[in-house]
Amino acid sequence: xxxxxxxxxxxxxxxxxxRVQAGFVNDYPVRYLCPQCRNRIDGAVHLDxxxxxIDFNLDPGTVASxxxxxxxxxxxxxxxxELPSFKLSVENCAxxxxxxxxxxxxxxxxxxxxxVGDMVYCLHYYREDWPTLRTALQLYCDGHDDYADKxxxxxxxxLLGEDNRHFSLLSRIARMSWLGLPMIAxxxxxxxxxxxxxxxxxxxxxxxxxxxxxxxxxNMTAKSLLAEIxxxxxxxxxxxxxxxxxxxxxxxxxAYDLEKYGTFCCTPSDIEKLYCRxxxxxxSLLVLFIGLDNIxxxxxxxxxxxxxxxxxxxxxxxxxxPKAKRFNAVGTGSFTGLIKQCWNPxxxxxxxxxxxxxxxxTQVIRTLREDGTNDSRGxxxxxxxxxxxxxxxxxxxxxxxxxxxxxxxxxx
Numbered sequence: 423x424x425x426x427x428x429x430x431x432x433x434x435x436x437x438x439x440x441r442v443q444a445g446f447v448n449d450y451p452v453r454y455l456c457p458q459c460r461n462r463i464d465g466a467v468h469l470d471x472x473x474x475x476i477d478f479n480l481d482p483g484t485v486a487s488x489x490x491x492x493x494x495x496x497x498x499x500x501x502x503x504e505l506p507s508f509k510l511s512v513e514n515c516a517x518x519x520x521x522x523x524x525x526x527x528x529x530x531x532x533x534x535x536x537x538v539g540d541m542v543y544c545l546h547y548y549r550e551d552w553p554t555l556r557t558a559l560q561l562y563c564d565g566h567d568d569y570a571d572k573x574x575x576x577x578x579x580x581l582l583g584e585d586n587r588h589f590s591l592l593s594r595i596a597r598m599s600w601l602g603l604p605m606i607a608x609x610x611x612x613x614x615x616x617x618x619x620x621x622x623x624x625x626x627x628x629x630x631x632x633x634x635x636x637x638x639x640x641n642m643t644a645k646s647l648l649a650e651i652x653x654x655x656x657x658x659x660x661x662x663x664x665x666x667x668x669x670x671x672x673x674x675x676x677a678y679d680l681e682k683y684g685t686f687c688c689t690p691s692d693i694e695k696l697y698c699r700x701x702x703x704x705x706s707l708l709v710l711f712i713g714l715d716n717i718x719x720x721x722x723x724x725x726x727x728x729x730x731x732x733x734x735x736x737x738x739x740x741x742x743x744p745k746a747k748r749f750n751a752v753g754t755g756s757f758t759g760l761i762k763q764c765w766n767p768x769x770x771x772x773x774x775x776x777x778x779x780x781x782x783x784t785q786v787i788r789t790l791r792e793d794g795t796n797d798s799r800g801x802x803x804x805x806x807x808x809x810x811x812x813x814x815x816x817x818x819x820x821x822x823x824x825x826x827x828x829x830x831x832x833x834x
Contacts, residue, residue, distance in 0.1 A: 428490030434459035437490035447503030455782035528677035563649035611816035615823035634834030668808030705745030715755030764813035768800030
């Protein structure tokens with residue numbers, strides 16, 4: 423079922439035909455730019471299956487109005503809460519198959535149905551249940567173990583139907599740090615995290631203690647770093663509704679052609695801050711993994727690798743070296759080899775200097791040099807950026823597994 427709405431841009435008067443698919447996600451945000459004047463259109467879709475109601479409303483303050491008709495529509499905007507949809511179509515408002523019908527031709531129906539069911543569950547979970555687990559994690563990081571145990575026990579009973587108080591608090595925290603982020607925590611990332619734990623358990627405790635001591639000299643504990651990780655992952659959980667199409671894109675693999683398909687759940691500005699926070703945190707966590715690689719290869723955390731340009735000749739200079747240089751370590755050792763690159767330093771730097779341009783029709787984020795010319799190395803489709811926010815969260819979770827080992831071993 424599809425329903426059409428018409429929106430008139432309040433800046434240039436262009437009429438948009440907004441084509442809403444009735445799906446399984448009942449409420450989701452809508453974000454796009456008018457292709458004629460770049461005025462931002464913000465709205466929301468609401469579906470009520472009980473009465474077959476499909477509604478689309480503009481957010482307060484949006485410079486646009488509901489109204490217009492098919493004869494004067496110049497732009498087609500196709501909306502779906504679950505699935506990537508066709509990009510803006512200018513001067514072509516013809517009828518087409520719905521996003522779900524197209525998706526069922528790209529993805530096996532059983533997989534698609536299961537995926538959509540998971541998505542509906544997660545929309546409720548991250549709104550209603552995640553805040554409780556987030557509180558338990560924060561209490562643990564702050565050293566309030568008794569309160570963390572109480573909140574976590576209530577969460578486990580409600581979500582898992584289990585009483586796990588016979589296990590240590592740390593093991594329960596570590597377990598729920600994966601189970602408590604459904605869809606965000608991928609199975610591949612979990613497998614690599616398990617491998618990280620095996621590797622670090624084989625290193626000498628004295629060498630690991632030396633690496634922990636390096637951080638303690640700067641008043642950074644493993645729990646304080648864990649709290650920083652939790653804050654970023656909390657931002658990912660809060661952003662779940664605008665990341666929906668990115669999950670579909672990941673699940674479908676190469677089925678969706680980035681030149682044809684995009685997302686209208688967000689614009690780059692909606693996830694730019696999240697993208698940059700994840701990038702910065704990964705850059706910081708790489709210092710820890712470089713130290714672990716050094717221990718495995720050379721027996722000491724501060725004996726730097728040869729032949730790798732990390733922007734620093736000594737370990738203590740890594741903290742001030744450009745993060746883009748630290749990323750050169752990815753894949754050079756056993757620990758850094760378990761990290762998969764899913765970020766774009768050129769895009770990150772362009773965001774930090776406000777040098778990007780977004781083409782709302784092609785959905786390409788263009789990175790610009792100081793003179794305003796395009797640096798194509800950073801060009802990224804919006805749907806790719808959404809996907810990479812999810813993938814970076816998974817890499818951060820791999821790093822986190824090592825912190826649990828340090829805490830459990832009493833080394834840091």
